[in-house]
Amino acid sequence: xxxxxxxxxxxxxxxxxxxxxxxxxxxxxxxxxxxxxxxxRSLHLLRRASRAEILExxxxxxxxxxxxxGAALREAHPEIYGAWFGLSRLLAEAARRSDRAAVDSxxxxxxxxxxxxxxxxxxxxxxxxxxxxRARLGVSESYLSHILRDLDEADLIVRxxxxxxxxxxxxxxxxxxxxxQSVLPPWLDHVAGVLDRLRSGEGEAPxxxxxxxxxxxxxxxxxxxxxxxxxxxSALAPGxxxxxxxxxxxAPARDWNMGLSGLWANRxxxxxxxxxxxxxxxxxxxxxxx
Numbered sequence: 001x002x003x004x005x006x007x008x009x010x011x012x013x014x015x016x017x018x019x020x021x022x023x024x025x026x027x028x029x030x031x032x033x034x035x036x037x038x039x040x041r042s043l044h045l046l047r048r049a050s051r052a053e054i055l056e057x058x059x060x061x062x063x064x065x066x067x068x069x070g071a072a073l074r075e076a077h078p079e080i081y082g083a084w085f086g087l088s089r090l091l092a093e094a095a096r097r098s099d100r101a102a103v104d105s106x107x108x109x110x111x112x113x114x115x116x117x118x119x120x121x122x123x124x125x126x127x128x129x130x131x132x133x134r135a136r137l138g139v140s141e142s143y144l145s146h147i148l149r150d151l152d153e154a155d156l157i158v159r160x161x162x163x164x165x166x167x168x169x170x171x172x173x174x175x176x177x178x179x180x181q182s183v184l185p186p187w188l189d190h191v192a193g194v195l196d197r198l199r200s201g202e203g204e205a206p207x208x209x210x211x212x213x214x215x216x217x218x219x220x221x222x223x224x225x226x227x228x229x230x231x232x233x234s235a236l237a238p239g240x241x242x243x244x245x246x247x248x249x250x251a252p253a254r255d256w257n258m259g260l261s262g263l264w265a266n267r268x269x270x271x272x273x274x275x276x277x278x279x280x281x282x283x284x285x286x287x288x289x290x
Contacts, residue, residue, distance in 0.1 A: 003037050007044070011060035014041075019069040031073075031080050042087050046094055058091035103174060106150050113137055114147050115183075118156060121171050122179045130159070130167040151175070186218035187226070194233055208234040 006014050018034055038061070045054050064070055065085055074081040107115045120136055121128055134144050148169070151157040156175035161167045171179060180186065194206060211230035212223070220226035 003033060006037060007040055011041075011057045015060050015064050018064060019067075022069040022073045025076065028077055028080065031077060035080060035083055038084060038087055042091060045091070054091055055095040058088055058095055061088045061091070103154055103156065103178065106154050106156065107178070109150065110143070110147050113139060113143075114151055114156075117147060117151060117169070118171070118175055118178060119183055121157065121169060121175070122184045127168040127170040129165075130169055133169055180219075187215045187220040190214060190218050191229060191233070198233075198236070206230070206234055 003017070006017065014037075021030060021034055041057065045057055049057075061084065065073075065081070065088060070081065073084070107118065116137055117133060120133055130144075130148075134141065137144065139147075148157065148159065152159055152172070154174060155172040156178065157169050158172045159167055159169055194211065198205070208227070208230040211233060212226045215226035215229060216223060220229070
């Protein structure tokens with residue numbers, strides 16, 4: 001059987017060829033060549049294809065294996081059937097895990113509790129006992145099991161049992177990516193660090209240009225956002241009370257928090273006002289399209 005040219009063909013074209021080979025009771029060697037072709041195609045899809053293409057391959061292969069041809073293959077060559085079925089499962093897993101929309105849906109599910117698990121792990125910065133996560137969320141054991149199952153299956157978390165101890169949770173590869181992109185992005189952590197240093201009196205007030213560059217290096221969502229934050233922090237620096245290292249009384253601490261909140265509130269109102277004003281009012285000349 002000539003399989004030349006089928007490695008890049010749609011699965012809808014390959015499936016009848018596979019079905020014909022099974023129906024005609026081709027020898028195991030011929031079916032092995034078909035299996036090798038399926039492996040090659042799967043590797044190509046996993047490296048380069050979109051989720052939709054992976055899903056199409058998975059569905060067509062699954063349809064073949066669950067139909068009469070699949071039953072015949074399982075009866076005559078169970079080892080070959082098992083290998084093809086394993087490929088189908090691998091493609092199904094890859095299609096599910098590569099869907100960022102599915103990840104977002106999981107994080108929004110369970111009334112936001114799935115997102116709360118990710119935030120707790122990000123805040124801890126390392127493994128966290130399952131019992132502590134449950135206590136923090138205040139949910140039942142069965143409810144938490146459902147949440148953790150979905151998070152685990154999407155590679156948002158990993159679970160492991162430490163010898164003689166509770167099950168611990170940690171961020172999975174997809175979970176670490178989500179944390180860096182949206183839960184606790186590096187640029188936001190840098191802003192918090194700058195505020196901490198200013199509050200403690202360590203270092204000088206940051207230059208807006210340098211701080212803008214630092215925020216962009218850490219993945220700020222846009223140069224405009226980085227600039228506005230840098231300007232706000234630079235303007236804020238001279239008015240910050242300096243820590244003397246001694247315990248402060250509740251009143252100064254309260255005044256500091258209220259002053260900081262008020263400054264940021266005023267700044268946010270200013271930014272909203274600028275955003276809603278016409279471009280001409282801001283003194284910005286639109287670029288000449290020509």
